[in-house]
Structure formats: structure tokens, C-alpha cells
Amino acid sequence: GQQLNQSPQSMFIQEGEDVSMNCTSSSIFNTWLWYKQDPGEGPVLLIALYKAGELTSNGRLTAQFGITRKDSFLNISASIPSDVGIYFCAGRDWGSQGNLIFGKGTKLSVKP
């Protein structure tokens, strides 16, 4: 089945740093979504992307839908402690009825 390769798996951040993560796929997707999940809670939608090449911002977050439709990245600028959590990319392909395929997640932690 389709798979999304999300990287990095985990990263440590220091307050104020910029963070970048990405997802790639061997298949084309028509929608890319980025979610954040805190422990014991459901994924919260951060950004939705619908057009190839689309660049969308939501506060300190910026995400882009790759021109080939096979990748997307998420950037977080000037990170703050509440940014810690697990970030998932999710894709929806042309053939599905809307169900999402998720990446394995990027776990953001604070540098000790």
C-alpha cells in the first residue's frame, strides 16, 4: 500500500530555533495535511494544502505542497516550549474517498 516517509523521526529544539520536517511519497497525493498530536489527545489540524506548489502559513508555521505532488514540508519558526509534541503529515490520494494515509510522525522535544 501507499506509504509516507516522514523525517526526521525525532528532533530536539531549543527555544527560538527554527524547525523543519518533511514527508515524501512514491505516489501522488491531491491533498497534504499537517497535524500535531499531544499525549492522550487527538491530532489537531495545523495546515491543509490542496494545490501543487501551494505555500501556506498559519502563524509561525509554514507548509508547502511539492510541485510533483509527492512531497510536503512543514517549517516552524522561532519555536516555543508548547511546540513539543508529535507532528504527522497525512496525504489523501485521488482514488480514495477521503481517508488519510499518515507518516510515522516527527517527535519534537525540548533540548535538556
Added chain:
Amino acid sequence: AAGVIQSPRHLIKEKRETATLKCYPIPRHDTVYWYQQGPGQDPQFLISFYEKMQSDKGSIPDRFSAQQFSDYHSELNMSSLELGDSALYFCASSTRTGGDQPQHFGDGTRLSIL
């Protein structure tokens, strides 16, 4: 704004028992999706409903069934529970009105099988 409501939040069952999870979508959302998330895993799609009809089916075991009711809420019925069914179960909702709309997730039901 109203979000997706799931109940119960936590459920403990024993092997071979049955369980029913409920999902109340965001008002005016006509589509419901169910996902299963194991410990340290990403959510895996189980099944979806649009306008009370099954829309798509993923990796849902035959022991599980689901339906969407006239008020658009959905229930996931799980029978002959196994240890491996212990997971977080999420419901997400969206609407197909107005074009492509993203899914919004509830806070999940944590199912523990003893």
C-alpha cells in the same frame, strides 16, 4: 467552536468481550472516519461513512463493524476483543459540501484489553 465528541474516553475490557465506541461529528459534517492508533504508531484508517452509507474500508477486522445514524453520529462495534485491539481509536469528521474539506479529529477512546 464545536469539535468531534467521542465517548467513552477510556474503556477497559477483557478478551472476548464486546465494545461500542461512539462518535458525534462536528455539526453539519456529513462524513465520519474511524482510525486506530497503536502505541507509538501513526493512525491507521479503518472505515468511513458518508451520508449514512459506508464510503471506504481500510484495515478493519471482520470482528469490527460500524454504522452512521440519521443524526450523523457513528458507532464502532467491536466483538471478540483481542489483546492486540488495545489502542487509541479516533473518529474524524469532515464535510463534502463546498469541495475538499480537511478532517478534524476527536480526542479518541483509549481501549485497553486485559
